[in-house]
Amino acid sequence: MGGLGKTTIARKLYNNNSLREKFDCYAWVSVSKDYNIQDLLQKTIKSFKRPTTKEEFEFLEKMKELDDLETHLQRNWRRIVKCRVHDLLRDLAIRKSKELNFLHIYDGTDHSLLTQNSRRLASHCGFQRFVSLDHSDMHLRTLLFFNFENESDEFEIAHLQPLCMKLRLLRVLELEELSFRGSRETGEIRLLDEIGKLIHLRYLGLRGTEIDQISSYIRNLHALQTLELGSYYHAVPVQLPDEIRYAKQLRRLLGNFKWPFPVDNLTKLKTLSWVVVGDQMEFDPTVLINLRELWVKFEGRDRRITLDSIGGLRNLQFLLLSVDLEDSDSFPALQPLSQSQNLIQMTLWFKGAWKLPAEVHQFPPNLKYLSIDADLTEDPFPVLEKLPNLTVLKLRTYGGANKLACSAGGFPQLEILVVIGSFDGELEVEEGGMSMLKGLRMRKFHLSNISGRLTSIPKSIFLLSFAKQHNLLHANNSSLAVRGAIQPLIVGFMTFIPRLSLQFNQAPFLLKLMKLMFRVGSVLVPNVVC
Template identity: 40%
Template sequence: MVDAVVSYVVHKLGDYIIQEAVFLRDVRDEVQLLKNELEWMQCFIKDAEEKQVEDAMIRKWVSDIRDIAYDTEDVLDNFMLKIDHGKTPSRDRPALFALIRKYSCLFDIGKMKDLYGIGKEIESVQKRIIDLSRKRELYRLEDIGNRREGKSNNLERLIDLRRATSFVVDENIVGFEDDAKMLLGKLLEGEPRRFVVSIFGMGGLGKTTLAKKLYHNIDVLNKFNLRAWVYVSQDYQTQDLLRRIIKSFEIKINGVELEKMSEEDLERYLYKSLQGRSYLAVIDDVWQKEAWESLKRAFPDGNNGSRVIITTRIKEVAERSDERIHVHKLRFLRPDESWNLFCEKSFRKSNANEELEKLGREMVEKCGGLPLAIIVLGGLLSTKKPQEWRSVRDHIWQHLRNDSIHIPSLLTLSFNDLPYQLKLCFLYLGVFPEDFEFFIEKAIRLLVAEGFIREDDDRVMEEVAKNNLDELINRSLIQIENICRGRVETCRIHDLLRDLAIQKAKELNFFHIYDGIHHPTCSPTPTSSARRLVFYSETSSSFQHCNSLSRSLLLYDRDQDSFRQTSTAIFTRLRLLRVLHVENYGGYINCHRLPKEIGQLVHLKYLTVRISFIRNLPPSIVNLRKLQTLDLYSRRWLLKLPIGIGKLQELRHLIGTFEGPLPIDNLTNLQTLKFVSYESWSKVHPDKLVNLRELHINHFHTQEQEQEPFIFDSIAKLKNIRILSVELSGVHSFSSLQPLSHCPRLQDLTLGGKIEELPADMHTMLPNLECLSLSNSNLQDDPMPKLEKLPNLVSLELRFHSYHGKKMICREKGFSQLESLEILDLYEWEEWQVEKGAMPMLKNLEINPKNSELRIPERLISIPAPTRRYSTARTRF
């Protein structure tokens, strides 16, 4: 874990050397040397962390490295804070060349070092690194770990336990009946070629349990001549796996010494032994797709109906294991299944009284349908007296961790397998409240602002962050909650994994949580160097007593008095803040203005304040030159931007309900702009908005105003636009859609307003369009013949008077990629013809035609409606 922190600081030092070269010019060599020293220390960290569990001396050494990394960051951040304070004496900053000239005249390098002390501070940090290196050699820390290699640790014991119980059958498996029945059919079906069944899902979900149920099924026993089970794990050796598979198959070994055979000989021996026979092999707990690749040459692909079952936590491993494969994502238990499993483990044959049942159901709900957690909880409570149940309920995760080696070890396996960039991303998701459904886009903006994301040659940081979150989804570390318009919109982290993130973060001083119940507040004399502070509930805590070195402050559930009392303290005390997130997810904070002191947070990159009644921003907001995200969204009030907002050259995401002038012409890094009126947008010169990817426009007219059509000419200048939403009011209309042909990257289009006619060449105009939503379009001609040709359309919504005709026809081979279709509130629609072969990929269908006589084609009746909590793209922020 410390390797992730050190890597993060090393990258930040590199950024400082490049971006702040003017002010670091005479200590640049010292900073570069410090960066090199930390990079050198990284060579030893990973190995040390693997050995620190059982050695206090190594734990102390690793902890000291963490502190040095943090202190290095503090030295540079404080230095730049003083520099920035010196160069901003008034509201208007001088130009950069004037600053350089000013400092060149006033200070020589010696005085600069004396004034800010950076030279001595860097020297002090370097001495600490040298001292750590000396201690590593003096106490021979590497040898300590090596001498203890023979000592079994928790992870090794867990692996041995899993291997030993692979063949143990649980007669009372709850919740896998439907899964087992379906997968059993795949194993027994008549396909003669070798076939792979992949089962994937979160650790503790029951993949191995389900595989065991299949492995020991009587029909499986009768079908397959040979069966084998091998547990793989993260650190596998192909030769060892082959030897264990041969032994598990119980293949007769006539004078052959397996231990002396090479990998190639083992492959050949296994292949020859299986040839012409029907076999079933279970490859359990696979972490890399290369594992099966390295084995499958030894498994004959004949016509004997042989099968392989692979269990894994990683989606990519499951999907890419073989050419002929069935992938099964294992679900979480339903509430009734969870309760039945819990009762079986906790009450045995006795009955629960009303109070115990209430407490039990509360705890089972906390387990979130994870079988392992429910089983451990039930076993724990079966040994507890009734009066002890409440204590377990109040500290459920602590009790489960202490009672079972399985839970912490199984989940830690997933964490340890992550590269350092993903470790930071996963840990950071622990800042979201328990059971919180977070928006992917919000998480992306936070991760970028925190500095965890590195921009590469081909992708912007937001795309890299999205890929990181997708990887966490694929590794079953976060769960998809809602998919909107073909894209993942919201996710959730299981409480057990969130608890793991909190525990790891505590060890790193990565963040500190106060929820008023389970976690202590900041002390008047803080000793913690936690970089991030998270408050979930109202407190009387005074922020001036919190650690002034904190980089992030996330406040949830603020009321108006709390925010007013603490805001000035935040802005004057926590001067190194990069992230400030204030949100009341139960409502809105009644606050009329942001304090002018906010302009002192010159390091701030992310500012979200979801409060109502703010109409204006203080002029000091333009001091936040590093700001990337400014989110002041409110459904209740329109917000005016200050004239100087164009000075925020780093701004990437501007979110609110804005009125009046939009002085954003020079914001060349702007990627997101929502929500603005058409009147305001029409006065913007978009030529310089070369990076704008998402734009939401609302058009509000009074009846007295002239009703002019919306013209897309300005949109046509946005060459990088991906998501466009234009919502007109009343009967207002769009002009020709033809200018959109100049937006080749457009993927998501929402149009609310009258359209005279869809272009006949829409499929060539918008070849990359994936999501389309039309409402109030008043189309007279059937839109399907034109829309079905869109080659990449995944999601289509026709809403609220989008079509006034009576008949729609979807032709053969039309909508070849469409997965989600919603047709709502079409009053005149009477007939729908869907030819065979149309919409072959359709997974979700929702129809509300306002005509009870409309007949839905029979083959589409069983397709489910999309499961969602948010119905339109307008909620995606």
């Protein structure tokens, strides 16, 4: 705006609080005749930033001092699946969401929230009560249901019909753990055809609802990116309709799904979990070019299974392979996975006796995290120790592999080792083996040649087995006590203990070290009480 008068008017409007309240953001940018686009964009973005109030600054400083405000817990190694929020931070988030008109929480009392201005709503009043309300004036984009533990009764699936018919602008619908009643004739619970009315839906959460049939009208959900449906390992698998091929925007398909179902058009799919296969799993791997994570369970017929299609997934990073067959000769060979250059994390569950591949080149070449749960017939270490990038190894064995031997120079990058057996076993490590080890957990196994083993481990590492054998440590389900004046050592095995209560008898100087370690360690430890 040119001219002094126009600029003055604009400044008055810009500083008018009643006018500002009508906008989510605002900025003041001056532009001259000679301008640079890059500088103009930077000034515009900088002007959007609002100054932090004194109250907010003091609150954030207080947050830094709280040990509880750290993300945790981890599962499957460094894959964060859950974080816990402090109650003060939750209150701050709720207050800010109200100020910004971002999210409303409806507990059944304040009906003013159920207006056409509400866009995102979390309902705590119960599903039965909410569906009985008038939704004709609501223009919701997000609807979340919580607190179902107070509702013990099952609901008719037909109760979803008014929501689907009236809330057609929904983009997010979360019905997790909502208990529906099955059909009187068949006992099956089928998702209503009216779900096809929600053409803007991007997220549909049905975990724990026990819905076992998906309507063919899912073909109308062209914008759907995430479908989450009862992803329990032992749940009865759901057969997806052929119309799932029309959900071309799908990124995450989470549940327990019976193979086969069409994936030819799901080119944007990134996560697929679980797929239950009764025969072969064959598909064109060049179609699923974006698939990063795959969970597969082979069960049923005893016939030779191949992993050729899975091995062709060039961008696959995580694979969980579960095989439940009576005949171990039907177990799939891992050779096709040797072509998966990006596969860095793999979990193998084999029911019955299983023989590890004899050559290291049959494994993915860049594997970093490996978990094996099987009845191993032979010592797997001679092969696994040659994996050049293996960082974490979890081994649970039930069979004849009662002695594990690591040679000199074996496992050059291994940092964490978990060994669990069903009977007493022996772990032997030669000088120079596992030189990078930082954490060790063993059950039903013991170390042999302890003194020689410790010389190859950095002094900043404390092994659980060594501590127990030398009576330096007493551990039970709820507490861990360090006995004696030992050196200030970092306890890597604490990574695997869910809750610790540390008691120091003669080594109080360790307290600060422990707290510092929990804060800066590469693996966060939850629920630590010092």
